[in-house]
Structures are given as C-alpha cells and as structure tokens.
Amino acid sequence: MRGSIHARDLDDALAALSRLGKGLAPRALADALNHTANQARQALRAEMQSVFKDPTPWTLNSTRILYARPSADPEAAIWVKDESGGKNPFSAEDYLMPQVEGGERITRRSEKYLREAGILPAGRFIVPGAGARLDAYGNIQRGHMMQILSGLKALRRDGSDHSATDSRRSLRKGHAQAYFVMRRGKTAIGIAERRGKNLAMVLAFVRQPQYRTLFKFHDVVRRTAENDAQLETNIDKAIADALRGRLPRVSSQPRGRQG
Structure with missing residues (x-):
C-alpha cells in the first residue's frame, strides 16, 4: 500500500527550478x-x-517514506510497512488493509492457537468479553491473553509448549482451573474465567468481523500530493535554500525526516 508524490504537472515551478542549473x-x-x-x-x-479509537503507537508509526533522490524525474513515496518480524507474524499492511479497502479481519495469532487446540470453532473469531482485562488502547492485555491460552493448554509457540501443567508452580497460578469453554447447549460461545466466587466471560466467539472503509490512506496522500499550492511552497523554499547553499547533501536525511 503506497502513494506517490511528484511535481510533473507544475510547469511554472519546474521552470523556476531549472534556472538553478543541472x-x-x-x-x-x-x-x-x-x-x-x-x-x-x-x-x-x-x-x-x-x-x-485510541490507536497504538505501533499503528501510528506504521508508515514509512521512500525518499526522492536527485534525478531527471524524482519521486517520493509513502507506504504502509509490509514487513513482519519478531513475535508478530503480520505486518502493519496486513492489519490496516481491511480498514483501507474494507473486508474481513485477519486471523490473529491467539485465534490460531485456539483453533489448533480445537477450542475455537471454524469460522469463529474472538473479541474481549466483559471480564477481559484491557490495555490503554482497548485491546485485551497481552498477559491476560497468555494466561487464558496457557490455562486452556493452547499456548504452543515455536515448537514449545508453554501451557499450564500439573507442576506445583503451575497449579499455584491456578490458570488451568480458572479458564474453561462456555457453551450454549453444544455450541461453544466463549471462554470464561472463574476465580473464587467471581465468574465472567473473558472471550466471546463471534462471526468474522467485517470492516468498512475507515482509514482513507490513498485520499489523504492524494490531498497532500496534489495540493499544488503546498508543493509549490515547498519548491520555493527549496529554491531559496539552494541559492543560500543550505540544501541537504544527497547522502544526508532530507529536511523534516521522521522515523
């Protein structure tokens, strides 16, 4: 997912630039x-x-810039990161694409674990229940999700089993006894947590969430890229910097670069 920025249609600005020389x-x-x-x-x-609503820093920092280099027809581009790595098997583009184009939400890693353990029915996805502990961004806390997966013996990562066991240490935590599948008749509807006399649903099983177009990535880039007055102002500033000898070197970061 990317958008391009160029100045091919700004004849007057390009003519002014040409006076600087090759x-x-x-x-x-x-x-x-x-x-x-x-x-x-x-x-x-x-x-x-x-x-x-309350986007995470990871989401807010998910865009990158491919900076223009001096050439006969330079072009800059802005894109949503499409690489994955570390503990996250998905890229920012995977998460944001349904928000840009609409469509089905991707399967999260926790859902994959629950499906592989035979707990989450085919075609069902999870959302936080009333008893879920949420972080500052409205998502279930990672530690709470790890407890749930471990207690249900569904936490298998990188070929290792991190699920709760019958060891004294594991039993003291009580996760294996606390979490269980809630059913309506024979149909699994979610995961519940029982601690003493307190009982609450922490995960609900739902149909695959469908997203409508919400994040208008291409429109936002286009509004900026095609704003002739804004681009011409930046060109005028660059011409003034060039005449004063203040243009950044080709090998250095361009003015205003962020992350």
Missing part, C-alpha cells in the same frame, strides 16, 4: 518532494488519530 535543480526538487512526503505522513497520522 547541479542544483534535481537536488532542490527532491528536497521539496521529501518535505511534502513528510507532510503527507503527518496527515496520515492525524487521520489515524481521528478515525481509530
């Missing part, structure tokens, strides 16, 4: 495009904060 003109144009790309990234961050 040495400075490409550098100035690349600098102006990169500054515009940073503005687009900031606009995307503001859009996330507007349309998502």
